[in-house]
Amino acid sequence: MRYASIPFNHNQLGWPAGEHCFTPQPMLREDITADWVIVGAGFAGIAFARRLAEINPDLKIIIVDAHSTRESASARNSGFVIGLPHNIGSSTAELKKANAYRNLLQEGIRQLEQVISQHHLHCDWEQVGKYHCQAERGSDRILKEYASQLDLMDEPWQMSDSEELYLKLGTRFYSKGIYTPGCVLVNPAQLIAGLKHSLPENIQRFDNTPVLGIRYGSMAEVLTPFGIIKTPKVMLATNALSPELRPGLSRQAAMATFASITDPLTDEQLATLPLMQSWGLTPVNAIAGATFRFTSDRRFLIRQHVIPALSGQVNAAQTWQATQLHQRLFHKVYPTLGSVKITHTWSGTISVTRNSAPEWGMLNKFICTASGCNGAGVSKQTVAGSLLADFMMKQDNPYIADMLSLGKASFMPPSPALDIGIKLSLMKECYLGRKEV
Numbered sequence: 001m002r003y004a005s006i007p008f009n010h011n012q013l014g015w016p017a018g019e020h021c022f023t024p025q026p027m028l029r030e031d032i033t034a035d036w037v038i039v040g041a042g043f044a045g046i047a048f049a050r051r052l053a054e055i056n057p058d059l060k061i062i063i064v065d066a067h068s069t070r071e072s073a074s075a076r077n078s079g080f081v082i083g084l085p086h087n088i089g090s091s092t093a094e095l096k097k098a099n100a101y102r103n104l105l106q107e108g109i110r111q112l113e114q115v116i117s118q119h120h121l122h123c124d125w126e127q128v129g130k131y132h133c134q135a136e137r138g139s140d141r142i143l144k145e146y147a148s149q150l151d152l153m154d155e156p157w158q159m160s161d162s163e164e165l166y167l168k169l170g171t172r173f174y175s176k177g178i179y180t181p182g183c184v185l186v187n188p189a190q191l192i193a194g195l196k197h198s199l200p201e202n203i204q205r206f207d208n209t210p211v212l213g214i215r216y217g218s219m220a221e222v223l224t225p226f227g228i229i230k231t232p233k234v235m236l237a238t239n240a241l242s243p244e245l246r247p248g249l250s251r252q253a254a255m256a257t258f259a260s261i262t263d264p265l266t267d268e269q270l271a272t273l274p275l276m277q278s279w280g281l282t283p284v285n286a287i288a289g290a291t292f293r294f295t296s297d298r299r300f301l302i303r304q305h306v307i308p309a310l311s312g313q314v315n316a317a318q319t320w321q322a323t324q325l326h327q328r329l330f331h332k333v334y335p336t337l338g339s340v341k342i343t344h345t346w347s348g349t350i351s352v353t354r355n356s357a358p359e360w361g362m363l364n365k366f367i368c369t370a371s372g373c374n375g376a377g378v379s380k381q382t383v384a385g386s387l388l389a390d391f392m393m394k395q396d397n398p399y400i401a402d403m404l405s406l407g408k409a410s411f412m413p414p415s416p417a418l419d420i421g422i423k424l425s426l427m428k429e430c431y432l433g434r435k436e437v
């Protein structure tokens with residue numbers, strides 16, 4: 001058996017309250033049985049578990065995570081809960097399935113809002129929209145293309161020039177930007193912690209319980225270091241991580257990206273900027289460019305730099321390098337804020353598929369998955385997880401048709417061709433987006 005590569009980050013989450021909002025769960029230390037085993041406690045795994053328990057409260061459901069939700073990308077992202085399709089790099093592949101994506105993303109937001117209000121979760125949920133911005137002066141082909149897609153979808157948008165953006169964002173770094181109202185900003189660590197804590201009682205959770213492999217017989221045997229779980233059904237909610245657990249052809253690659261957060265701005269620092277409310281900004285090139293946020297507690301968040309991470313590992317040197325890049329970029333975008341310090345830099349993994357389609361549905365008679373987030377997963381992985389529970393439990397749900405219409409992730413070549421392909425495509429995107437940083 002090829003054992004699974006277990007993800008690991010040499011860095012600590014920096015979202016305010018992020019370290020303290022998670023209740024540790026025990027490690028699995030015996031052999032047990034379950035009706036369903038869910039591997040991975042991020043948005044996909046938690047949404048799947050919640051919906052499964054709702055459909056049949058008598059099921060014995062187990063979620064295991066190699067570390068804990070706190071270490072998942074679900075706690076480590078930039079907190080854009082997007083309601084509209086969003087391009088990755090310079091590709092507009094996702095926009096082609098724009099309507100189905102929009103339906104799904106908005107359903108994901110609706111499901112999150114429902115749990116937040118039902119359980120009174122605190123997570124700084126702010127319906128403030130977002131700016132999609134370009135730094136390069138001159139060609140605005142990508143923004144124009146985005147605007148025409150928004151028109152086709154009948155979505156409201158507003159274009160701002162550099163001076164108008166300065167009044168909203170406090171920087172003249174960007175030449176143009178499109179504002180769309182359909183995006184929520186959130187503290188993702190608080191959100192996913194709340195979602196996990198509010199799961200129904202019949203869902204048992206184990207942390208620090210990496211799944212090393214899955215053996216097949218009359219049942220599946222999920223192997224962890226100190227216990228085996230016998231089950232007829234497994235849901236893989238690992239996104240592109242631990243690819244060895246996935247039967248069949250490889251269809252996803254894990255990449256790591258980094259986020260940094262600053263100290264809250266002092267009154268004097270704030271006085272150098274126009275009066276600002278919380279805002280979020282995504283770059284026209286998601287690989288080279290930077291996502292920025294200004295939070296309600298006056299901090300800046302920067303998400304930038306993408307590296308290959310096929311085994312889900314990120315070391316301290318790579319984190320340090322990201323801090324240097326972020327600090328330099330922050331000072332370029334906000335030259336008057338030279339005294340503002342980055343307090344934390346952390347990484348998380350995303351999944352990338354060749355054709356931007358997700359990997360969703362059954363993989364063999366024991367295993368199903370909701371993965372392949374393609375860089376954005378707060379609303380997408382929530383809805384993908386909950387719809388998969390409906391699909392597996394044969395419930396009627398009109399959104400299943402939207403999910404299936406997204407198609408299937410294409411086959412990826414094995415290493416070393418994959419490693420070379422990823423490096424070349426990252427180099428290409430960084431070249432195309434070189435004027436965005």
Ligand SMILES: Cc1cc2nc3c(=O)[nH]c(=O)nc-3n(C[C@H](O)[C@H](O)[C@H](O)COP(=O)(O)OP(=O)(O)OC[C@H]3O[C@@H](n4cnc5c(N)ncnc54)[C@H](O)[C@@H]3O)c2cc1C
Pocket residue numbers: 004005006007039040041042043044045064065066067068069071072073074075076077078079080081082209210211212237238239241242245256257258259303347348349350351370371373374375376377378379380381
């Ligand atoms: C820095 C950063 C910023 C981002 N910003 C945004 C954003 O603003 N908006 C947005 O929508 N998306 C964003 N994303 C993407 C988003 O975070 C992901 O799409 C989403 O979290 C994926 O959720 P998931 O549940 O599929 O997987 P994950 O959250 O990655 O969870 C997978 C879980 O599986 C566990 N696991 C893996 N292997 C094993 C194993 N062998 N045994 C047991 N457990 C295992 C892991 O420990 C992990 O907890 C960002 C990602 C990063 C890294």
